[in-house]
Amino acid sequence: MSDIDLTRRSFLKTSAGAAAVAIAPGMMLFQVAHGDTQGASDKVRWGMLIDTTQCKDGCNDCVSACNKENGLSGETKATDSQWIRKIEIKDVSNGRELSLPMMCQHCEHPPCVDVCPTNASMKRADGIVLVDKHRCIGCRYCMMACPYKARSFVHEPLTDQNPDVPRGKGTVEACTLCVHRIDQGLKPACSEACANKAILFGDLNDADSEIAKKLRSVATTQVRADLGLNTGIRYQGL
Amino acid sequence: MKKLFFSLLLCLCIPMAWAADANAPKLDIGKGGQCVEDPQWMRKNHMHLLKHERDDAVRKGLRDEKHSLKNCIECHASTKDDSVIARDDSFCVSCHRYEAVKIDCFECHSGKRKSAWLQQREAK
Numbered sequence: 302m303s304d305i306d307l308t309r310r311s312f313l314k315t316s317a318g319a320a321a322v323a324i325a326p327g328m329m330l331f332q333v334a335h336g337d338t339q340g341a342s343d344k345v346r347w348g349m350l351i352d353t354t355q356c357k358d359g360c361n362d363c364v365s366a367c368n369k370e371n372g373l374s375g376e377t378k379a380t381d382s383q384w385i386r387k388i389e390i391k392d393v394s395n396g397r398e399l400s401l402p403m404m405c406q407h408c409e410h411p412p413c414v415d416v417c418p419t420n421a422s423m424k425r426a427d428g429i430v431l432v433d434k435h436r437c438i439g440c441r442y443c444m445m446a447c448p449y450k451a452r453s454f455v456h457e458p459l460t461d462q463n464p465d466v467p468r469g470k471g472t473v474e475a476c477t478l479c480v481h482r483i484d485q486g487l488k489p490a491c492s493e494a495c496a497n498k499a500i501l502f503g504d505l506n507d508a509d510s511e512i513a514k515k516l517r518s519v520a521t522t523q524v525r526a527d528l529g530l531n532t533g534i535r536y537q538g539l
Numbered sequence: 540m541k542k543l544f545f546s547l548l549l550c551l552c553i554p555m556a557w558a559a560d561a562n563a564p565k566l567d568i569g570k571g572g573q574c575v576e577d578p579q580w581m582r583k584n585h586m587h588l589l590k591h592e593r594d595d596a597v598r599k600g601l602r603d604e605k606h607s608l609k610n611c612i613e614c615h616a617s618t619k620d621d622s623v624i625a626r627d628d629s630f631c632v633s634c635h636r637y638e639a640v641k642i643d644c645f646e647c648h649s650g651k652r653k654s655a656w657l658q659q660r661e662a663k
Contacts, residue, residue, distance in 0.1 A: 340599040340600040340601035340602075341599060341600030369660075423598060425598070425599070425600055426599070426600070427600070431597065433594075433597045433598060434597075434647060435593060435594070435597065458646070459647075461649065461651075461656070462647065462648070462649045463649065463656065464609055464612070464648070464649040464651060464653040464656055465609075465653070467647040467649070468647055469646045469647030470646065472647070480600075484600060484602055
């Protein structure tokens with residue numbers, strides 16, 4: 302009996318080895334074919350921590366940086382795209398006022414993705430919520446589902462887009478966390494533009510990153526945490 | 540009789556060949572040079588590369604620089620206006636017009652070289 306078991310075990314070992322040898326060159330070929338890019342990794346979760354105590358009332362630097370980077374007009378009419386906007390809030394009971402930027406919160410469980418009928422609304426492995434405009438049919442369900450009113454619809458034909466940021470009429474769009482910059486190893490434009498360093502960008506999953514350390518040491522909140530969406534954008538001093 | 544038939548056929552064929560030549564698209568290939576794949580293969584298959592790899596790029600973040608639309612534009616945008624779509628003989632337009640195939644790419648994507656686009660933005 303033990304004889305049979307041994308042979309079976311050795312057979313399994315050899316076949317596992319053979320399988321590894323067979324698969325390894327395939328993986329190598331894949332990497333070679335794709336120029337060693339690994340794509341978005343699920344070990345990373347990109348996020349931002351916005352320090353509202355450092356965010357100045359009346360300052361619009363993050364918004365204009367976003368508009369410039371992504372080629373938005375900067376107009377704020379009902380039909381104009383706004384990927385990030387400054388909002389002023391006031392606690393009426395004591396008169397405390399705050400100014401903060403609001404944009405796509407890059408939820409872990411995004412309602413926009415749940416409702417999308419064409420799978421255009423999607424979350425990348427590294428936590429960035431995007432619209433795949435190749436699939437978007439412009440139905441705008443995602444805009445209704447989003448509790449943060451973060452998405453915009455492009456109403457007019459566009460010209461002269463940033464070659465890195467394709468945008469077009471008939472599709473929904475929102476903050477991409479400057480995915481084209483992140484894939485080049487850069488920070489999002491808003492984070493870079495903030496003179497007061499109020500927007501801290503980083504990997505929430507990396508315990509050694511500046512953002513993770515700060516999240517451990519200070520009190521932070523997620524907007525509408527009651528919805529249980531686990532947003533990637535966190536606020537301090539709210 | 541056979542000779543007469545062949546000479547007649549020849550008389551008909553030569554002008555037809557000339558005419559076909561005259562209508563063939565004349566394109567501004569931009570910088571040109573060595574393409575990322577064999578040019579004949581690219582003529583037949585570029586759309587498959589663009590279509591399949593766009594999904595990898597958007598959804599998985601796998602950006603294959605070599606086969607990207609941006610890389611096509613980098614080489615093939617005209618040296619005169621830095622665009623693949625600006626004129627009738629621009630790289631994309633001339634063939635697609637000849638073949639009567641409508642392209643949607645540039646309703647969202649820029650047809651310009653990034654360097655030219657940056658220059659234009661700074662000038663504003």
